Structure formats: C-alpha cells, structure tokens
Amino acid sequence: MTQRVLILGGRGRIGSSVAQDLATHTQAEITITGRSPEIQISDPRWKFLVLDLAEVDKLQSAIASADLVVHCAGPFHYRDANVLKICIEQGVNYVDVSDHRSYTSKALKYHEQAAAAGVTAIVNTGIFPGISNSMVRQGVEQFDTAEKIHLSYLVSGSGGAGVTVMRTTFLGLQHPFDAWIDGKWQTVKPYSQREAVNFLPPYGRTGVYWFDMPETFTLPHAFPSIKTVITKFGSVPDFYNHMTWITAHVFPKWLMHKRGTIEFLAHVSHFLTDVTNNFTGIGVAVRAEVTGQKNGETSIFCSDLLHQNTAMASGSGTGSIAQLLLEGKLNKPGVFPVEEALPTDLFEYIVQSRGIKIYHNWL
Missing domain, CATH: 3.40.50.720 (NAD(P)-binding Rossmann-like Domain)
Structure with a gap:
C-alpha cells in the first residue's frame, strides 16, 4: 500500500x-x-x-x-x-x-x-538545527568524555529560502536567551560577541554571532558531560551581519517587539538578498567543533559541511x-x-x- x-x-x-x-x-x-x-x-x-x-x-x-x-x-x-x-x-x-x-x-x-x-x-x-545536531553527536562519540560544543552556521544571501526564514531571523533578535556556559545557564544577548570562524572555501574566515537556537538547550540534555554549548550564526556578504547587529542592539526594543516591524524587516531583507544572491549564491556552511578528553588528552574534533542551497x-x-x-x-x-x-x-x-x-x- x-x-x-x-x-x-x-x-x-x-x-x-x-x-x-x-x-x-x-x-x-x-x-x-x-x-x-x-x-x-x-x-x-x-x-x-x-x-x-x-x-x-x-x-x-x-x-x-x-x-x-x-x-x-x-x-x-x-x-x-x-x-x-x-x-x-x-x-x-x-x-x-x-x-x-x-x-x-x-x-x-x-x-x-x-x-x-x-x-x-x-x-x-x-x-540547523537538524543535520548540524547529528554532526555534533558524531563528534561527541569520538571522545571518552566530551566537554564543549561550538556550532557555527553561515548562510549566503537568502539561502534559497522565503520570507518566513527572514522573519525567523529577526524574531530571534527580540530577547536575550540562556546559554549553557561553563556548567551553568548564563544570559546572552542575541547577535553579540562576533567571532571569526574558519569555514571551508569559498567562505574562509568569516564572522559569526550568538544566536538563539533550540540546540542551545537540547544538546546539554542529550550529552550530560557537556559543560558549554555555543551556537553562532553569520551571513554573507558581511554587511548583512552589521545591519543585523544594528537591528539587535540599536533599534528600540519596543519597536522590535511589534509584528509590523518584523514583517517590514523580513520583506526588505528578502528584497535585498534577491539582488545579492546573484553574487554570493544561496549556500550554507556548518562547522561543528567538539572538545573533549580522548586517551587522557584534550582534543578537538571538527566537522564541516557545505551545500550550495540552504x-x-x-x-x-x-x-x-x-x-x-x-x-x-x-x-x-x-x-x-x-x-x-x-x-x-x-x-x-x-x-x-x-x-x-x-x-x-x-x-
């Protein structure tokens, strides 16, 4: 049947x-x-x-x-x-x-x-979340004891997605969130603490920022030995990152909490990416780093994924x-x-x- x-x-x-x-x-x-x-x-x-x-x-x-x-x-x-x-x-x-x-x-x-x-x-x-989480599980299983997870995501332009994904991005900027850091929950500001991460070519060393994702709290539950889970996100071209940072840290909070603001930002961003997609493509890069103990030594196991269409x-x-x-x-x-x-x-x-x-x- x-x-x-x-x-x-x-x-x-x-x-x-x-x-x-x-x-x-x-x-x-x-x-x-x-x-x-x-x-x-x-x-x-x-x-x-x-x-x-x-x-x-x-x-x-x-x-x-x-x-x-x-x-x-x-x-x-x-x-x-x-x-x-x-x-x-x-x-x-x-x-x-x-x-x-x-x-x-x-x-x-x-x-x-x-x-x-x-x-x-x-x-x-x-x-992300999804394949990225399984990459982490694959990494955790390489260790006697896994201690730290660092996930970095990078999307070119629109990623081939629609306005809904743009809405999701801006909704993720509305509130600080709790992250599992050094064995305790700590409050983190969205799109803060820029960090340069080495992605596979053609992206190379590119900036990513804290972003609220469900794996921030599901991964510590799945792997109890983990003391730190970092989830960071960035865009290509880089000027989108600076625009998103301004939206998260400069725009009045009351304005960002209005659904009309989210709709406006989502549609404007989608329009802009329709233009830049022609130059950047719509691919995605995921980098998962797991740190832990193996044979009595501290090591880092890295997994990298590239796809031409997010x-x-x-x-x-x-x-x-x-x-x-x-x-x-x-x-x-x-x-x-x-x-x-x-x-x-x-x-x-x-x-x-x-x-x-x-x-x-x-x-």
Missing part, C-alpha cells in the same frame, strides 16, 4: 524542498498544504489541500488520513504544539523543521503521551528523517530532538545517500 505524507506549509521554500526530497527518495503519496489555492503542482505524485492550521476539524481529518505528518509551517515562534497533539491522538508519526526553543519546549512536553501512543515524533530536523539542505535533513520513518528503519516512540533520535550509523547512511559530504579533522 502506498504511504501517505502530509506536509503542512508545503508551498514554502523549505516545505517544497522536503516534498522534492521525499519524491526523489520514496514512493510516498505527498499532500502539501497552504492557506490559499495552489495554481501549479510540480510533481504528479503531489496533491494539494487548502488548509489553515486554525481549522482544527479539517486539520484532524487531514492528519487521520496520513501515515506521516511533516510540519513546515513556520515561524515556529508563533506556533503551539496542537499539530503534534493531534498526531499523537491519531497515532500518526511526526517530523518538523522547528527552529526555536519556545516551540521545542512545548513539543518535548508531549514525550510521555507520544511514547504511550507508540508515536515517533522528531523535532528540529532541517539543516533550503535544499534543510529539505534533505527533514526528508531523510521522514524516509527512515516511512521505511521503518527509525522507530523511537516519544518526542525527541534529532540528536537523541537518530543514531550515527543511520545519519551516515542518509547523508551518503544524498551526496552530502562532511569533512572531519582533529585539532
């Missing part, structure tokens, strides 16, 4: 990338949703359903007819966990591309209900998890971030199957 996948928010850049990945790697019947009628479907196996997440009865019916739900309808700063709750009630497995700690915290509260229902729910499955990389991250669930290769009832759900051998299998190369070296 053909398996059925429901992709909420499937018309967006990330959602459509997930759909394309699943169409390439599975035989599933794919239904994508959006709030307004779709004009054209690019794959004959895709169906389209007009659906607003506020239409609970229609949402329940759509989920009940699916074997797997993939939640791509961000920004997740604004989302409750109702989709996950319905999936658990209907006994349907769940994957999402969530990227904010507020949503991740809400989702993880449903762990026991999901486990009791036999539902596997995996959150934070894109590129949205496609996110689609591969989420699509690969969805594929494993559909094939029965991943079965872990409960609600988990990807680093707790996906073993390293399966991670290595999925990146190889998608031609994603991760480079490793010791420092």
Whole structure:
C-alpha cells in the first residue's frame, strides 16, 4: 500500500524542498498544504489541500488520513504544539523543521503521551538545527568524555529560502536567551560577541554571532558531560551581519517587539538578498567543533559541511528523517530532538545517500 505524507506549509521554500526530497527518495503519496489555492503542482505524485492550521476539524481529518505528518509551517515562534497533539491522538508519526526553543519546549512536553501512543515524533530536523545536531553527536562519540560544543552556521544571501526564514531571523533578535556556559545557564544577548570562524572555501574566515537556537538547550540534555554549548550564526556578504547587529542592539526594543516591524524587516531583507544572491549564491556552511578528553588528552574534533542551497539542505535533513520513518528503519516512540533520535550509523547512511559530504579533522 502506498504511504501517505502530509506536509503542512508545503508551498514554502523549505516545505517544497522536503516534498522534492521525499519524491526523489520514496514512493510516498505527498499532500502539501497552504492557506490559499495552489495554481501549479510540480510533481504528479503531489496533491494539494487548502488548509489553515486554525481549522482544527479539517486539520484532524487531514492528519487521520496520513501515515506521516511533516510540519513546515513556520515561524515556529508563533506556533503551539496542537499539530503534534493531534498526531499523537491519531497515532500518526511526526517530523518538523522547528527552529526555536519556545516551540521545542512545548513539543518535548508531549514525550510521555507520544511514547504511550507508540508515536515517533522528531523535532528540529532541517539543516540547523537538524543535520548540524547529528554532526555534533558524531563528534561527541569520538571522545571518552566530551566537554564543549561550538556550532557555527553561515548562510549566503537568502539561502534559497522565503520570507518566513527572514522573519525567523529577526524574531530571534527580540530577547536575550540562556546559554549553557561553563556548567551553568548564563544570559546572552542575541547577535553579540562576533567571532571569526574558519569555514571551508569559498567562505574562509568569516564572522559569526550568538544566536538563539533550540540546540542551545537540547544538546546539554542529550550529552550530560557537556559543560558549554555555543551556537553562532553569520551571513554573507558581511554587511548583512552589521545591519543585523544594528537591528539587535540599536533599534528600540519596543519597536522590535511589534509584528509590523518584523514583517517590514523580513520583506526588505528578502528584497535585498534577491539582488545579492546573484553574487554570493544561496549556500550554507556548518562547522561543528567538539572538545573533549580522548586517551587522557584534550582534543578537538571538527566537522564541516557545505551545500550550495540552504533550503535544499534543510529539505534533505527533514526528508531523510521522514524516509527512515516511512521505511521503518527509525522507530523511537516519544518526542525527541534529532540528536537523541537518530543514531550515527543511520545519519551516515542518509547523508551518503544524498551526496552530502562532511569533512572531519582533529585539532
């Protein structure tokens, strides 16, 4: 019997990338949703359903007819966990591309209900968070005792994503956040403490800044020996970093807390990146450094990833998890971030199957 996948928010850049990945790697019947009628479907196996997440009865019916739900309808700063709750009630497995700690915290509260229902729910499955978290797990497993995680992300222009991702960036500048540093929670200002990181060519040494990501708090939980988790983000070209810094530190806080301001900044930024994409491309670089003890000595294990299209990389991250669930290769009832759900051998299998190369070296 053909398996059925429901992709909420499937018309967006990330959602459509997930759909394309699943169409390439599975035989599933794919239904994508959006709030307004779709004009054209690019794959004959895709169906389209007009659906607003506020239409609970229609949402329940759509989920009940699916074997797997993939939640791509961000920004997740604004989302409750109702989709996950319905999936658990209907006994349907769940994957999402969530990227904010507020949503991740809400989702993880449903762990026991999901486990009791036999539902596997995996959150934070894109590129960062997502593939980046599995790179960290791979690194942690190299050590007798892992002590520190330093994650750095770099995106060229728009990354091939839409306005929603721009909204996510500016929403992440609204509030200070807690980070796990030296074995205790410390408050950090968003887009602060610029640091030059050596990414793989063509990027080279480029600036990154503190950014609030769910892995800031999920990684210390997954790996209890870790005393410090640093998550930093930067953009190419570099003048975007300076503009974002000004937005985070100079703009009045009351202004940044208005939804209209976020919408304005998101659309202006998307317009600008449409221009600069022609020069910078839309790629992504991820660098994961894990420090720890191995054979009585302190070492650093580095993992680097490059992809020419950020949205496609996110689609591969989420699509690969969805594929494993559909094939029965991943079965872990409960609600988990990807680093707790996906073993390293399966991670290595999925990146190889998608031609994603991760480079490793010791420092």
